[in-house]
Amino acid sequence: MEYKLECPPSREKLKMLRAGDRVLLSGRIYTARDAAHKRLCALLDDGAALPFPLEDSVIYYVGPTPEKPGQVIGSAGPTTSCRMDAYSPRLLDLGQRVMIGKGNRSPDVVGAIVRNGAVYLAAMGGAGALMGACVRSARLVCWEDLGCEAVRELEVEDMPLIVAIDSLGKNIYESGPAAYLESLNGGI
Amino acid sequence: MxxxxxxxxxxxxxxxxxxxNRELPPDIAQAMDRAAVGEPWPPASDTLRILCCNRQAAERNCLPxxxxxxxxxxxxxxxxxxxxxxxxxxxxxxxxxxxxxxxxxxxxxxxxxxxxxxxxxxxxxxxxxxxxxxxxxxxxxxxKGFGSENMSRLAMLKPSDGLAGVKRFVLETVKAAGSNPCPPIILGVGIGGSFDKAAALSKHALLRPIDQPNPDPFYAALEKELLNEINSLGIGPQGFGGRTTALGLSIETAPTHVAGLPVAVNISCHVTRRASVTL
Structure with a gap:
């Protein structure tokens, strides 16, 4: 199935998505990688305010290349999500709704996805030029000292993604290879 | 002078x-184009085609x-x-x-x-x-991107582990890497030398175009065999399933100690980049 998904996504819409579905995502999302996640959690430890609202948020694990003059953003493909596994369950429990990255997640993250009706979407790893072309605007939110790892607010349009882990915990990194190998054994 | x-x-x-950063080497670009056509699993073939489009978009727009x-x-x-x-x-x-x-x-x-x-x-x-x-x-x-670098591994095997041990370690490394290093991957394998030499060999192996086999027929055959076994694992492009898990595998070797069999596997992604110049 292919769906159009607007941010912030409704819980009902997220519940419809199944691992392997294609999604075209539009609206406001935030960027954060390892260093930003560490700082977000440090703020939570201190009971301080976060630089953006977590409730219903969509976080894209990306560190883009610098934009040339006249450009909105450079190349902007996903980074490996498992480096955020240590932080994600806490953010999901506090209202983050969607994670965008690449690669499989830990059982703890899958548990938090199911517990919170969240979804993990995969962007195409290594397709930085195509992903960057979906970004309509980019604004620095905080932590400029982190360089490419700073938090940015992006407006994206029809960003092509695949549902990697759905709200039931079904996982394309398990079901995809299994389906292919089954097809070799006389399936289909 | x-x-x-x-x-x-x-x-x-x-x-x-x-x-x-803007243009992939011809051997990598051609291998991706061939894989997109030859991949038997339709979703995987779609994924490979998107990655080929990305490469063309980058070249056209002078983007990384x-x-x-x-x-x-x-x-x-x-x-x-x-x-x-x-x-x-x-x-x-x-x-x-x-x-x-x-x-x-x-x-x-x-x-x-x-x-x-x-x-x-x-x-x-x-x-x-x-x-x-x-x-x-x-x-x-x-x-060198670190999505793939992070999934690289090194083992100090025993001489008794032999060829079978080396094959097992390479396959275990690819399985453990799974979807993380942006498959389809390219592997540099260093066998022999010392702890540090094996790692250096594995990185240096990534400099060799993937359409050039090892000049030693024994290692050329091993490269081919390992590549076939990796492409039987089912991981596929992006880890979504399919045949094309790896595009190439290059082995470099060095003499080693009587007591050791170091093996290093340096993983690189489908955006394996290299450029050279002679002054």
Whole structure:
């Protein structure tokens, strides 16, 4: 199935998505990688305010290349999500709704996805030029000292993604290879 | 005796940084195009086609193919008859600084592994220097992304583990890497030497075009066999399932100690970049 998904996504819409579905995502999302996640959690430890609202948020694990003059953003493909596994369950429990990255997640993250009706979407790893072309605007939110790892607010349009882990915990990194190998054994 | 100035070296390195990040080497591009056509699993074939479109979009729009423009690994083969006017290492770093700045490439280097402050200009380069006969300086740049680098592994096997042990370790490494290193991957495998030499061999193996087999027929056959076994695992492009898990595998070897069998597997992604120039 292919769906159009607007941010912030409704819980009902997220519940419809199944691992392997294609999604075209539009609206406001935030960027954060390892260093930003560490700082977000440090703020939570201190009971301080976060630089953006977590409730219903969509976080894209990306560190883009610098934009040339006249450009909105450079190349902007996903980074490996498992480096955020240590932080994600806490953010999901506090209202983050969607994670965008690449690669499989830990059982703890899958548990938090199911517990919170969240979804993990995969962007195409290594397709930085195509992903960057979906970004309509980019604004620095905080932590400029982190360089490419700073938090940015992006407006994206029809960003092509695949549902990697759905709200039931079904996982394309398990079901995809299994389906292919089954097809070799006389399936289909 | 030939004189090469620090400025010439900086200019050459800067140009390599920009070129390597925007245009994939022909062997990698061709292997991706062939895989997109030959992949039997339709969703995997779709994924490969999108990745090929990305490569073309990057070339067309002068954009980096991938946003992880990497750690700048520089391999220098320095002729013994060459005299460098100026500081060689500083010249290489200056080239990286200019290339990553002028090319709008991402600065992904932290000055200290634990205190982690970004150096802001992607320096220093990871420099490997080899002295060779002659009066030329050959510079090769491999911008190495860390999605794949993080999934690389090294093992000090026992001689009794033998060929079977080496094969098992390579396959286990690819399975453990799974979807993380942006498959389809390219593997550099270093066998023998010492702990550090095996790692250096595995990285150096990534410099060899994947359509060139090892000159030793024994290792050429092993490269082919391992590649076939990896492409039977089912991981597929992006880890979504399919045949095309790896595009190429290159082995480099060195003599080793009677008591050891070091094996290093350096994983690289479908955006395996390299560019070279001879001064």
């Amino acid at each position: 030939k004189n090469i100035s620090a400025e010439e070296i900086s200019r050459a390195v800067a140009a390599l940084c920009v070129r390597a 193919v991938c946003q992880d423009t990497g750690l700048a690994c520089v391999f220098a083969e320095l002729g013994q008859e060459v005299h460098i006017e100026g500081d060689f290492r500083a010249a290489v770093d200056e080239g990286v600084r200019r290339g990553y700045g002028e090319g709008f490439l991402r600065k992904s280097v932290v000055a200290d592994p634990l205190r982690r402050e970004n150096t802001g200009d992607n320096t220093p380069a990871m420099l490997s220097l080899e002295l060779v006969p002659g009066d030329a300086l050959r510079l090769s740049l491999v911008p």
